[in-house]
Amino acid sequence: MTSSRQSKVSVLSSSSRSRITPAPSKDALWRNSLLFILSLAAGSLDVTGFLGLGGLFTAHITGNLVVLAARLAVHEPSSLSHVISVPVFVMILILTRLFVAGLDRIAIPSLLPLLVLQFFFLLVALSVSLAAGRQADPYGPELTLVGMLAVSGMAVQNALVRVSLAGAPSTAVMTTNVSVFTMDVGEIWFGRNQVGRAKVRVRARRTWPAIAGFVLGCIFGAVCERAFGLVALAVPTLISLSAIGFGLSGMDRRSNLDGAWPALISSAADKRDAAL
Numbered sequence: 001m002t003s004s005r006q007s008k009v010s011v012l013s014s015s016s017r018s019r020i021t022p023a024p025s026k027d028a029l030w031r032n033s034l035l036f037i038l039s040l041a042a043g044s045l046d047v048t049g050f051l052g053l054g055g056l057f058t059a060h061i062t063g064n065l066v067v068l069a070a071r072l073a074v075h076e077p078s079s080l081s082h083v084i085s086v087p088v089f090v091m092i093l094i095l096t097r098l099f100v101a102g103l104d105r106i107a108i109p110s111l112l113p114l115l116v117l118q119f120f121f122l123l124v125a126l127s128v129s130l131a132a133g134r135q136a137d138p139y140g141p142e143l144t145l146v147g148m149l150a151v152s153g154m155a156v157q158n159a160l161v162r163v164s165l166a167g168a169p170s171t172a173v174m175t176t177n178v179s180v181f182t183m184d185v186g187e188i189w190f191g192r193n194q195v196g197r198a199k200v201r202v203r204a205r206r207t208w209p210a211i212a213g214f215v216l217g218c219i220f221g222a223v224c225e226r227a228f229g230l231v232a233l234a235v236p237t238l239i240s241l242s243a244i245g246f247g248l249s250g251m252d253r254r255s256n257l258d259g260a261w262p263a264l265i266s267s268a269a270d271k272r273d274a275a276l
Contacts, residue, residue: 039209041236047218051222052225054081081143096160126237169207
């Protein structure tokens with residue numbers, strides 16, 4: 001009798017535990033806030049570049065291939081910025097990866113240096129655009145340079161999410177995020193596997209801040225660009241500066257971070273290479 005009662009109690013306790021969804025920790029809120037901020041910067045920069053730099057996508061970089069192909073199909077001239085944007089993006093990605101490898105060698109976590117590097121690119125882009133003036137030709141050399149600096153900043157952000165925030169959703173391209181989030185919501189609502197529903201619920205919690213941040217960034221960036229022109233580049237620049245502040249606050253949580261986000265504790269090169 002005693003053993004049977006104990007087995008029933010254990011079954012009931014285990015089943016009740018399986019139904020409990022743990023509340024997000026402070027660290028999860030911090031990490032989601034950082035994803036939101038990075039997406040906010042990417043969305044505002046992308047729409048500002050599209051409106052002020054002759055239809056250049058600075059975050060959704062492969063969109064420039066579509067624009068380039070469309071112009072070639074109708075025999076319209078293509079701007080230099082659209083032609084070189086993807087090669088510049090790839091080059092900066094490679095250089096960023098080499099930079100992270102150097103940080104790994106001296107055991108420096110990559111998050112904060114990459115946040116600073118992204119801010120540097122955006123700050124220089126803003127400075128050059130202000131020097132060029134509001135009447136500058138969007139296809140001229142000055143604003144072409146501005147566009148490539150913005151593309152470089154987004155290349156650093158893409159690399160940052162990949163190597164410094166392993167397992168995080170993209171903060172610059174939303175197609176995959178929207179697809180994953182939609183399917184996860186469907187699984188949460190209609191799925192029958194309790195374990196699977198718990199997993200996708202966790203993933204949905206870290207995906208929606210990126211989507212929301214990007215959408216709000218696009219709206220805010222569009223309003224600012226229409227009102228102030230390329231001075232609106234100050235918006236993603238200041239947002240990226242605030243991301244550095246969040247990075248600094250994250251460094252104070254080293255002893256509390258979970259294994260899913262190891263880059264703030266150490267460079268974790270072996271885990272990152274496994275994820276790649």
